[in-house]
Amino acid sequence: MTTQTKNIAPYAIEPFTDFSLPENKKAMEDALAKVKTLLGRDIPLHIGSDKITTEDRIVSINPGNVDEVIGSVSKASQELAEKAMQTALTAFESWKKVSPAERAEYLFKAADLMRQRKHEFSAMMIYEAGKNWPEADADTAEAIDFMEYYAREMIRLSETNEHRPLTKVPGEDNKLSYIPLGVGVVIPPWNFPLAICVGMTTAAVVSGNTVLLKPASVTPVIAHMFVELMEEVGLPAGVINFIPGSGAEVGDYLTTHPKTRFISFTGSKEVGLRINRLAAETAPGQIWIKRLVAEMGGKDGIVVDETADLEAAATAIVASAFGFQGQKCSAGSRAFVVESVYDQVVTLVEEKTKKLVVGPQEQNFAIGPVSDKNAYAKILEYIEIGKGEGRLIAGGGKAEGNGYYIQPTVFADVDGRARIMQEEIFGPVLAIGKAKDYKHAIELFNDTEYGLTGAFFSRDEDRISYALEEIHVGNLYINRKCTGALVGAHPFGGFNMSGTDSKAGGHDYLLLFTQAKMTSRKL
């Protein structure tokens, strides 16, 4: 072990804030007040050390108060995307020579600063993404975790010859080193606008790559707050280039660019498959196969058998379906319950859902707005489809407020092949189906093109063993909700149309941003 590693404390998960304590509540209120004074600013592109302002803008608004502008964000054109690519290519030549421990140090410093200003980052997400306080706090905690975790992981990878030596051959000194790939395009989603953006970007950067970060158009301001933080800790110019822009224009341009070495994408199946197709084409002058990490959607859910703790199962169903308004790739938008306890579980879910109050997230309501106008229209359309596919037992339409508010909605008696059981709605809509027995319930659960998260509720050990083997998802939980993976503890990524199963927050993740070089020296 090197001296540097010895001085680094073992990775520990960032604790969540308990807002029932008056001092924490006050700290968040102060942060909300402070961040409010920062809203509405002009946000430039960051290309190398240049801050570039453009005429064309993305105007980010508060989805819970649509008159409030969060920021007016400059938008990259293809010419500016090209400038960013050239800048990242130049920066790569020096960044790749910076030692892994030094690269990790930037992440440690940024994690430290983010921890100190935790509530300010959360406050920005409360305004820009419509997260409530605990959801925003968990997002910030996860962003800190990703930086702490990947920094240590890079150091561990750089010491691989000490920890996992190659087989000895007399007369040879053989070594393996993990070197960076080059310039990557990082395309995060809006729903974990800090954690996933930070995780994807810092994993690539700590591995020695330089990046073009194209934030989600719904949440560019919180992404910019992170970019400013990385500048504050002294990350060299050009390592992270911030280029908000249209997916179709800038996204396609960079995906097909011959100098793009890898693309790290998290978002919908439709966009992920498009990037997969475009990235597979070899552009003139391209000398590598582009690497693609694509984490996509889900149609996740919970299976409940008759031996389960039904109260706990119903609580988990409601939390998984409606946490952050169901806008998680891990959201439990389906539940399958065996017929002997079906009515009991449905009643419990109905009661618990009806207790959820909808309102603005500045005031920390359980349910806030959905992300934007398009999502609002799409979710309401699915609710209408659901009315023809199941029995409406809670919600069923718009909720009051100056934003994109929708009632948490539950449909019971839904067939496994119904559209609301098969298609990712990405909103507060839950479909419940009845199964003959636990095996049938698992069969219904597996009948989807996705395979991201799932949970099984039972007290029977044999059935739990069966579920562990048969439920086909990347993240499977027993007797708990199917959302809320923790960095280091629950490496995250899905099967089938849910993506490339990259296992973010796990030991294998940085391998996706490196290539292993073997050197053999004759002694």
Ligand SMILES: NC(=O)c1ccc[n+]([C@@H]2O[C@H](COP(=O)([O-])OP(=O)(O)OC[C@H]3O[C@@H](n4cnc5c(N)ncnc54)[C@H](O)[C@@H]3O)[C@@H](O)[C@H]2O)c1
């Ligand atoms: N599997 C996971 O880990 C995970 C995590 C979070 C979200 N998601 C999924 O993300 C989706 C919600 O996020 P979203 O609405 O931001 O998804 P989205 O696919 O609409 O957008 C994702 C990102 O892709 C960009 N984009 C759009 N068109 C592009 C193109 N042609 N080229 C390049 N980039 C382009 C967007 O600007 C955004 O930054 C859901 O399907 C959800 O399940 C998956």
Ligand SMILES: N[C@@H](CCC=O)C(=O)O
């Ligand atoms: N990692 C998060 C989901 C990320 C996608 O939206 C969870 O486990 O709930």
